Amino acid sequence: MDEPDVLNRLKDAGLDVLTCMQCGVCSGSCPSGRYTSLNTRRIVRKAQVNTDMLHDKELWMCATCYNCQERCPRGIRIVDAIFTIRTIAVHEGIMLSEHRKVSHLLLKHGHAVPINDETRQKREKLGMEPLPETVHKYPQALKDVQKLLRSCGFDKLVAEK
Amino acid sequence: MTKLSLFLGCIIPNRYPGIEKATKLCLGKLGIDCTDLKGASCCPAPGVFRSFDKATWLALASRNIVLSEELGRDVLTVCNGCYGSLADANHELKEDAALKESTNSHLEKIGKEFKGAAEVRHIVEFLYDELGPEKLKEMVVKPLKLRVALHYGCHLVKPSNERNLGSVERPHFFDELVEAIGAKSVDYPDKMACCGAGGGVRSGLHDTAIEMVNHKLSRIQDADVDCIVDACPFCHLQFDGGQVEIKEKLGIDYSIPVLHYSQLLGLALGFSPEEVGIDLNLVRNSEFLEKLRELTEE
DSSP, X not given: OOOOOHHHHHHHTTOOGGGOOOOOHHHHTXXXXXXXXXXXXXXXXXXXXXXXXXXOGGGGTOOOOOHHHHHXXXXXXXXXXXXXXXXXXXXXXXXXXXXXHHHHHHHHXXXXXXXXXXXXXXXXXXXXXXXXXXXXTOHHHHHHHHHHHHHTTHHHHTSOO | OOOEEEEOTTHHHHTOHHHHXXXXXXXXXXXXXXXXXXXXXXXOOIXXXXXXXXXXXXXXXXXXHHHHHHTTOEEEESSHHHHHHHHHHHHHHHHOHHHHHHHHHHHGGGTOOOOOOOOEEEHHHHIIIIIHHXXXXXXXXXXXXXXXXXXXXXXXXXXXXXXOXXXXXXXXXXXXXXXXXXXXXXXXXXXXXXXXXXXXHHHHSHHHHHHHHHHHHXXXXXXXXXXXXXXXXXXXXXXXXXXXXXXXHHOXXXXXXXXXXXXXXHXXXXXXXXXXXGGGSSSOOHHHHHHHHHHHHO
């Protein structure tokens, strides 16, 4: 199977990583990089030379704080590029198992973090209704959300492979 | 003043309902016209779902915005993640006609259409812009003499080209709102650092998220404050729930109370700690609750 062309996909999304001069302001500004193997400069480099990177765990270590993007002297939208590379990976079936679980919560409940018994009790203690005014309370709204997710093919995208 | 609809997201109503209650109490007291946004869903969470599929992210975000458009109101968020997701999606859909068309082709199936008629606001920038610290100060009935470690959270101010809230390196608007209610916003190293929850890190690589928040908490502990104040329930969960996990795993007991700005403001406007749900946090700190009672009952 051919590897997806990351560089061109970034270009199509209006993200020009080729202007990167590898100065390293991005990785020096990265709070996650203090604790992990995430090296933002290297991610941009790999994208420039189109090296296979879709299995790199580092892609998922970015907390999307935008420090790198704010400080890049070439104005490269680095976080947007990471989003795009992550999307290519997910569409290739590469996804953390925990993220698959969160996706199934969204499909089922319309919330990534659905209500639980403990919070229902907290709500009642505060004199609030046990269910909030969200999809949790309106079944038709939840059906609409689920219809939208199917229309986008999200159910198939995150299905267990 | 702008009419609003309250977008709750996931973590506020489903984990920290005190923030929802406090927000509604504050808006009522301040005379801000804000209704529930009935039937809203997850924003959807930017770190995960925006990473997975752009069409899905835009479809769900636009549906939430459309619900508010139909009411003729702007969207009020109380969470940096929801703000980032909805404001960025709104911005992209307003700017890019092709993207708007493809998103509307999905929305059409549920009888909706994105028109681009609403703005997306965050409660902190909304209060700063529309009310301002001076006016807020006049409405305070219980000035809170507290030392506060303020945490802006990344997506309140970044990406800056879509926010226009001034400096992202050393912003001050949120500090001004905290000081307006009588508290002292204490400077501390790494004040603008990320809490470590976003980007799908807390859900996907939990240990990394905990390491990041442990660092930030150690800085805050050194600053000798009464509490942390945030603007985002995901940062809130990271600080509050994170402390419980750090105590279990690393044996470090910070016991630093965590308040969302809505809760802090609620106290200053005369509501009790219980009314704004501060006793429902995971971190228990009876000393702090006692101090709040003294400050709010005086």
